[in-house]
Amino acid sequence: QLAEQLRQQKLQAQQEAEAKRQQQLAADQAAQLAAQKAAAAKQKQLQQQQAEKQKQQQLADQQKQQQLKEQQQEQQKQAEADAQKKADVQKAAKAKAQADAAAQAKKLDVERRTRLAQMQGSAGGEGSTGNGLAKSGTGSGSGGTATSPGYADKVRRVVRPNxxxxxxxxxxxxxxxxRCSPTGTLLDAQISRSSGNSAWDDAALRAVQRSNPMPQDVDGKTPTSFKITLRPAG
Known part of the structure; x- marks a missing residue:
């Protein structure tokens, strides 16, 4: 009977130990599950925070890109306005320059015609070739260097081919x-009145310079100074 009693006590102790072990195992499993749930919740929270951060960053990038786009559009608009303003200023300046040039050309033409009328009145008519000769004063006296009536034709025949x-x-x-020496040597030739066309002026001056020596007048001498009027149309 004592042995049975001891066996029962031992069995009861084993059962209690097993029950206690099962309770500890259940507690450990519950703690592990709770830890896993906590870790999962923390991971989810971190993911949500990261997603929100990315969303905010994307929103900030979009706003920055929009601001940059608007800034570029404003700069383009300002550049176009500046270019248009510059073009308007240049157009106005060009129109003014053309108007001034036209007015100056008209003024020069009036002056040229006035001087031509004065020269024709004082120096006589010109030949059919459109080139003429007028005497020019050379000293303090009023007479100047006179030329014979036919001297203009002589000068034309020399200058015209050049x-x-x-x-x-x-x-x-x-x-x-x-200006010439009495023997006809050309001492100097200068443009005293321009046509307004520098290229033609140069061509006329070169023709005179190539006509050295100048012809002598009926007295056997070349006038020391005179003026030649040249036109390209004959």
């Missing part, structure tokens, strides 16, 4: 002052 000109002809007239 004219090389392929440009426009209408309205061009250049007056060149000439």
């Amino acid at each position: 004219i090389s000109w392929g440009g426009e002809t209408e309205g061009l007239e250049t007056v060149i002052s000439v």
Whole structure:
């Protein structure tokens, strides 16, 4: 009977130990499950926070890109406005320059026609070639160097072949002052009145310079100073 009693006590102790072990195992499993749930919740929270951070960053990037786009559009708009303003200023300046040039050309034409009328009145008519000769005063006296009536034709026959000109002809007239030695040697030739066309002026001056020596007058001497009026149209 004592042995049975001891066996029962031992069995009861074993059962209690097993029950206690099962309770501890259940507690450990519950703690492990709770820890897993806590870790999962924390991971989910971190993921949500990261997603929200990315969302905020994307929103900030979009706002920055929009601001940059608006800034570029504003700069483009300002550049176009500046370019248009510059073009308007240049257009106005060009129109003014053209108007000034036209007014100056008209003024020069009036002056040229006035001087031509004065020269024709004082120096006589010109030949059919459109080139003429006028005397020019050379000292303090009023008479100047006189030329014979036929001397202009002599000068034309010498100068005319030396004219090389392929440009426009209408309205061009250049007056060149000439100084010569009594033997006809050309001492100096200068443009005393421009036609307004520098290319024709140069061509006329070169023609005179190539006509050295100048012809002698009926007295056997070349006038020491005179003016030659040249036109390209003959």
